[in-house]
Amino acid sequence: MEQQPHFFFALRLPEETKLVLKKHIERMKETIPFRRWVHHQDLHITLVFLGAVPPEKLAALLRHVKEVLLDTKAFSLKINALGFFGHEDSPRVFWADTEESPPLQAIRGKVFTTCERAGFQLEKRPFRPHITLARKWKGEDHFQKEELGVWTKLQPEPLSFQANEVVLYQTHLTKTPKYEAIAVFPLHN
Template sequence: MNAAAERSVLRLFVAVPLPQEAAEAIFRWTEELSQHMSFRKWVHPQDYHITLQFLGDTDTENTAAVVSHLRQAAEGQKSFTLSLRGAGVFGQPTSPRVLWTGIDGEVQELYSLQQRVTDAMAPLGFKPEERPYRPHITTARKFIDGRISSPLLEQGPDSVSWTAGSMVLFRTVMHASPMYEIQEQVPFGS
């Protein structure tokens, strides 16, 4: 076996976690919505998050450096208020790839944080996403069948507000449910 085959990698991403109250509001909404729309995969409520940067397959030996750089990015970040607002889809309206819940509140702080994270990860070789950043919470993937327009879709989940005070380095565990594990929680101002 060669050294590359023996190395241990984790599939990582950085995100703002959701409080339980927000996750429950989204879950209640998706329970109703799933009666009218079919998606191949509905996201587990414990997996709801707002992605800041996808890192991908990362050598476990680099995890400490990732956390260190995230702590530096969090140093000057203050807590900010977010809330759930609306919903929509990415992809073709007749066959969308993703169903999402929208974000409102101090969204400019979220954009600033995302930029801080991508700037902090760049020296470690992680490239930022080429598409413009569009903060959202993925709630379902891979539309199968049904009507894509529904008053429930347009309304989105009940609005819940919270204070975002940290970001999380998550690990993806494929074929698990929930499939995201917290590797490190990084409080703002740390």
């Protein structure tokens, strides 16, 4: 039986930012053992995860999201550190962190509220913006928090980029890259 596609809203990273992160990932892979590293074309900042959605409900939601983002401005964002989710000695998610950003929080709030009003049951954990780089620690030894310091060696200054698109992605688990842009909402300069 084929699995239903899942959807999520995300902030798309510009191509040049993805390429810089790809280079950093290749270097980190040499010394930091995770089971699965994210394909650079799949790098993004998740705003809202929807899961499986019927086509008619998705079409209505896209109209509402387009409306709430209509006058939203593009903004600058900086990637400044590494972090992880899960056990300290064997993390399940390894990610790049962004500096605090009120515009990012505002956009996430608009999309989240719109999805809730459309009847979606959403995760209630606090929003922690991040870019997933890898999943599932596979090292023979425990993960060492000192590994997070590699970021400042690879990227001495925060990596700045212009956030100018919110995207609805569909997940294709059997493809690489596995996220397909279904709808794009440009943020205005």
